[in-house]
Amino acid sequence: MSAASSPIIDTQVFGELQNNTGADFVIELVDTFLDEAPQLLAQMRSARAAADADSFRRAAHSLKSNGNTFGALAFAAQARSLELAVLAQVEEGALAALEEAFGQAAARLRELCHG
Amino acid sequence: MAEAFHAAQILLVEDNRVNRLLLARQVEQLGHVVRSVDDGLQALTTLRSQPFDLMLLDIEMPGMNGFQVLEQLSTEPELRELPVIVTSGLDGLANVVRCIELGAEDYLHKPVNPVLLRARIAASFEKKRLRDQQRELVRRFATSAVAQDVQRSGFALGGHLVPASVLFCDIRGFTTLAEALPPEEVIELLNTYYTLMFDAIGSHGGVVNQIIGDGLMAIFGAPLPLEGHAKCAVRAGLEMVEMAAQFSVDQRAAGGPEIRIGVGIASGEVVAGYTGTQDRATYTCVGDTVNRAARLEACTKEAQRAVLIDGATREHLGAGFEVEALGAMQLKGKTQSVEVFAVA
Numbered sequence: 001m002s003a004a005s006s007p008i009i010d011t012q013v014f015g016e017l018q019n020n021t022g023a024d025f026v027i028e029l030v031d032t033f034l035d036e037a038p039q040l041l042a043q044m045r046s047a048r049a050a051a052d053a054d055s056f057r058r059a060a061h062s063l064k065s066n067g068n069t070f071g072a073l074a075f076a077a078q079a080r081s082l083e084l085a086v087l088a089q090v091e092e093g094a095l096a097a098l099e100e101a102f103g104q105a106a107a108r109l110r111e112l113c114h115g
Numbered sequence: 116m117a118e119a120f121h122a123a124q125i126l127l128v129e130d131n132r133v134n135r136l137l138l139a140r141q142v143e144q145l146g147h148v149v150r151s152v153d154d155g156l157q158a159l160t161t162l163r164s165q166p167f168d169l170m171l172l173d174i175e176m177p178g179m180n181g182f183q184v185l186e187q188l189s190t191e192p193e194l195r196e197l198p199v200i201v202t203s204g205l206d207g208l209a210n211v212v213r214c215i216e217l218g219a220e221d222y223l224h225k226p227v228n229p230v231l232l233r234a235r236i237a238a239s240f241e242k243k244r245l246r247d248q249q250r251e252l253v254r255r256f257a258t259s260a261v262a263q264d265v266q267r268s269g270f271a272l273g274g275h276l277v278p279a280s281v282l283f284c285d286i287r288g289f290t291t292l293a294e295a296l297p298p299e300e301v302i303e304l305l306n307t308y309y310t311l312m313f314d315a316i317g318s319h320g321g322v323v324n325q326i327i328g329d330g331l332m333a334i335f336g337a338p339l340p341l342e343g344h345a346k347c348a349v350r351a352g353l354e355m356v357e358m359a360a361q362f363s364v365d366q367r368a369a370g371g372p373e374i375r376i377g378v379g380i381a382s383g384e385v386v387a388g389y390t391g392t393q394d395r396a397t398y399t400c401v402g403d404t405v406n407r408a409a410r411l412e413a414c415t416k417e418a419q420r421a422v423l424i425d426g427a428t429r430e431h432l433g434a435g436f437e438v439e440a441l442g443a444m445q446l447k448g449k450t451q452s453v454e455v456f457a458v459a
Binding site for chain 1: 130
């Protein structure tokens with residue numbers, strides 16, 4: 001699963017979302033995602049620190065689901081592998097990588113929405 | 116389709132804001148009315164305070180999750196029959212199976228495909244409307260003197276002879292088709308198929324009263340009388356064949372499996388009424404007419420015709436239909452041969 005080999009945002013998925021729900025609505029949706037995702041990423045960090053597997057899994061699950069919605073497929077795939085992972089075996093580096101992937105997806109989504 | 120659109124009142128339960136906004140938008144675009152809540156407990160409180168036609172339910176939620184909501188619903192008589200469509204991004208068939216076992220009507224993977232969402236909401240909503248209609252009739256029966264009389268005898272809650280047309284429909288070669296496809300695609304195919312067939316039947320005044328696998332039975336003329344029931348049934352049958360053909364064209368273009376259906380229609384008196392126990396009643400039609408329609412449907416493959424009707428249906432049809440006499444046929448399980456006609 002290398003993020004470099006596939007686009008950060010699959011524009012076909014993103015375009016379909018715009019077609020189905022309207023471009024203005026998608027801007028609102030992206031803003032909500034950009035607002036909420038950092039909280040979910042923070043939830044994953046604190047859940048890892050507190051060894052709260054449920055909370056960790058739920059946050060990863062939400063991020064995966066949202067990533068797939070916007071066509072952020074590499075980000076979603078990383079979130080999915082953390083959703084399915086055994087928490088005790090999750091390394092800090094995996095969280096940092098997910099945060100980095102989010103940063104890239106967020107930047108690309110802003111471009112797509114606001115040109 | 117000629118049938119008027121009915122907006123459904125839908126409760127959306129979803130903890131993730133992005134998913135909640137998106138699903139609400141998709142449902143509103145279909146013309147339905149949405150109320151959103153973000154966890155299981157709120158969902159139950161809301162359901163107890165106002166009526167809904169359908170619930171879209173997420174599984175992964177803090178506090179009370181979707182599985183627990185489904186479990187709780189099954190214990191509450193008032194809410195037990197609310198159709199629930201689970202929308203989830205959870206991996207694995209086991210989760211789908213668990214939802215269905217807990218009483219969910221359907222399962223949609225996230226991100227939710229808008230076309231599937233429309234088809235499943237329509238199918239669930241239609242089934243609920245039929246159930247509500249039946250319940251209303253039971254209620255009426257239950258208050259009448261007839262019902263009291265019947266209640267003493269236990270079973271037949273007001274069975275009576277009514278003139279009607281009965282229609283059977285089946286997908287040809289469905290078992291072979293089902294074996295060649297992954298289970299999710301089989302369900303998806305069936306759902307689309309039912310949506311189309313329900314539409315055709317409902318728009319001609321018929322009522323679907325049984326679904327068995329890929330087959331269904333519809334009645335024209337009961338529970339409510341229907342003028343020209345034979346004509347209505349035949350028109351519905353022709354429209355169903357036409358819709359299946361249209362659907363197959365789309366499927367072919369998309370590289371999916373095509374479907375062909377067979378339709379059998381018979382007219383005459385049927386014994387119609389509510390059967391069951393005090394707790395659970397269902398509207399049933401039985402009798403020779405019903406058997407004949409089923410046998411005719413079974414003959415469509417051999418006869419190589421999509422729609423077969425009996426002599427009584429033929430008599431009521433009048434002009435305006437292309438009818439071909441196939442002569443007397445010996446139907447399975449019948450001692451006397453029956454005059455069979457094909458309509459196209």
